[in-house]
Amino acid sequence: MCGIVGLYFKSAALEQQLGRMLAAMLVQMTERGPDSAGVAVYRRPVGAEASKITLQSGDDANWDDIHARIRAALAPEATLEPLANHAVLTLHGDGAQAADWLEANLPGVNITSIGRAIEIYKEKGRPDEVIARFKLEEMAGSHALGHTRMATESAVTTEHSHPFSTGLDLCLVHNGSLSNHNRLREKLRAEGIRFRTDNDSEVAAGYLTWRLSQGATLKEAMQSAIADLDGFYTFAIGARDGFAVMRDPIACKPAILAETEHWVAMSSEYRAIAQLPGSKHAAIWEPQPARIYSWERAA
Amino acid sequence: MRPNHGGESARRQNGEALRFDLKDSPVRELNRALHERGAEGRSIRVANPGGKHNVAVGARFRGEVFIDGHVGYYCAGMNQNAAIVVNGNAGPGLAENMMSGQVRVKGDASQYGGATAHGGLLVIEGNAAARCGISMKGADIVVGGSIGHLSAFMAQSGRLVVCGDAGDALGDSIYEARIYLRGKAAGLGADCIEKPMEASHREELAYLLDQAELGGMKAGDFRRFGSARQLYHFQIDHLGAY
Structure with a gap:
């Protein structure tokens, strides 16, 4: 069992409230996932010429030293903003290329997200602890996803926690379990997709990364996932300008969508949505099996 | 016997309604009151359910419970006797057993x-x-609206009335429950077939529609589905259907 929440603003009016509203939702999903929690927050977008990379390391990480090494060898203009054992790196140029350098030269430092707006923070522990640690309630932004994990098929570590990055400004959270993830992981590895864990949800993320790298749109990638992923899932997928929700054809795993004139929210259960201002008058419905629901802000 | 709900019976209650506000008090306090017979003769009103789980589970008393808002998992599970109204949506496992x-x-x-429900009447005005x-x-x-896939799977007895459409695999491996469907089924499950509407079926359907108080539904607009009784005993020729 796991819990998923997603919140997307239709206009900028509520942006200052994003972190507080998402935190209230995430706490409601504690019983569904007390092992670890994570959030992907879309905020403070940088321009097309720049990239943002979220780094994660052990609790004893020396961020000043890491910053100095990045400035000396990779990008002299880079800024680094530590937040507990994560840090957001901002630099000019291509994020994926920079990530290659970081992975090769900074052992012990993991990359949780790459893009222009996305930041991913995730950690072991109860949702309220994770929220406090990363000061989620203070974060403003346009949209965000959150996940609470009850581990069923692989270890409880930071790296096994959700959300999983699936590409530039893309991420995935999952409630369910996949049964063909081992074979699919081998196939994707042969295609050049890298995996850090034995987690099934990371394979779903890697699958989307692979399809997108072949030129598929996000919707096309999700559509083909219905055929290629075997198992139970409710997915929420974050993108730079929006988010999407999809359930498997059997639809055992719960999902609720709600919409007002100001926001669209998604959760495993209504009680998370009940925390939001205006929820009493929201349109509320259950997403149909194997149907893609997506929202996108006009660029 | 016609169960009471809404304002009609408020006049018939002895004493004032018992009130529970789930914003402040735990669900267990409400359920304890429903398990004991002491509340009988009074109605119970529940405010701010906020999608909480297990609201009004295991009720045993004869009386009304009015829940004003949306509820989470397993609302009204194992209900005996009580007439429970949810003025909102319900999560998974409504009125289970x-x-x-x-x-x-x-x-x-x-x-x-309504999974595994043995008796009583469950009315879902929406979908x-x-x-x-x-x-x-x-x-x-x-059900006033439509139902999703795999409904009435292995249904043993009782009646399922659907005023809208049904999803795929309706009545898969059904035993002796009867399905009345006004709209279309996306597909029938294994061993589920359409059966003729006899006078007795129209009569029982009219009674159920009247009980449900949905209004505007005519028994003549429905079709009946049930078991072809081909999967009751194992036959090797049917292996693919199991």
Whole structure:
């Protein structure tokens, strides 16, 4: 069992409230996932010429030293903003290329997200602890996803926690379990997709990364996932300008969508949505099996 | 006996309504009152359910419970005797294993509503999601809207009335429950077939529609589905259908 929440603003009016509203939702999903929690927050977008990379390391990480090494060898203009054992790196140029350098030269430092707006923070522990640690309630932004994990098929570590990055400004959270993830992981590895864990949800993320790298749109990638992923899932997928929700054809795993004139929210259960201002008058419905629901802000 | 709900019976209650505000008090306090017979003769009003789980589970008393808002998992499970109204939507497992009484949801219900229910009447005025009435064992379920896939799976007895459409695999491996469908089924499950509407079927359907108080529904607009009784005993020729 796991819990998923997603919140997307239709206009900028509520942006200052994003972190507080998402935190209230995430706490409601504690019983569904007390092992670890994570959030992907879309905020403070940088321009097309720049990239943002979220780094994660052990609790004893020396961020000043890491910053100095990045400035000396990779990008002299880079800024680094530590937040507990994560840090957001901002630099000019291509994020994926920079990530290659970081992975090769900074052992012990993991990359949780790459893009222009996305930041991913995730950690072991109860949702309220994770929220406090990363000061989620203070974060403003346009949209965000959150996940609470009850581990069923692989270890409880930071790296096994959700959300999983699936590409530039893309991420995935999952409630369910996949049964063909081992074979699919081998196939994707042969295609050049890298995996850090034995987690099934990371394979779903890697699958989307692979399809997108072949030129598929996000919707096309999700559509083909219905055929290629075997198992139970409710997915929420974050993108730079929006988010999407999809359930498997059997639809055992719960999902609720709600919409007002100001926001669209998604959760495993209504009680998370009940925390939001205006929820009493929201349109509320259950997403149909194997149907893609997506929202996108006009660029 | 026609269960009471709404304002009609408020006049008939002795004493004032018992009130529970789930914003402040735990669900267990409400349920304890429903388990004990002491509350009988009074109505119970529940405010701010906020999608909480297990609201009004295991009720045993003869009386009304009015829940003003949306509820989470397993609302009204194992109900006996009580007439429970949810003025909102219900999460998964609504009225699971109900024994008697009436449960009415004014909005939509999530998956496996009325699962394994033995008796009583479950009315969902909106839509019901997947697996509605799965393994039902004698209850009556009336849905004002449409139902999701795999509804009435292995349903043993009782009646499932659907005023809208049904999802795929309706009545898969059904035993002796009867399905009345006004709209279309996306597909029938294994061993589920359409059966003729006899006068006795129209009569029982008219009674159920009247009980459900949905209004504007005519028994003549419905079709009946039930078991072809080909999967009762194992036959090697049917292996693919199991």
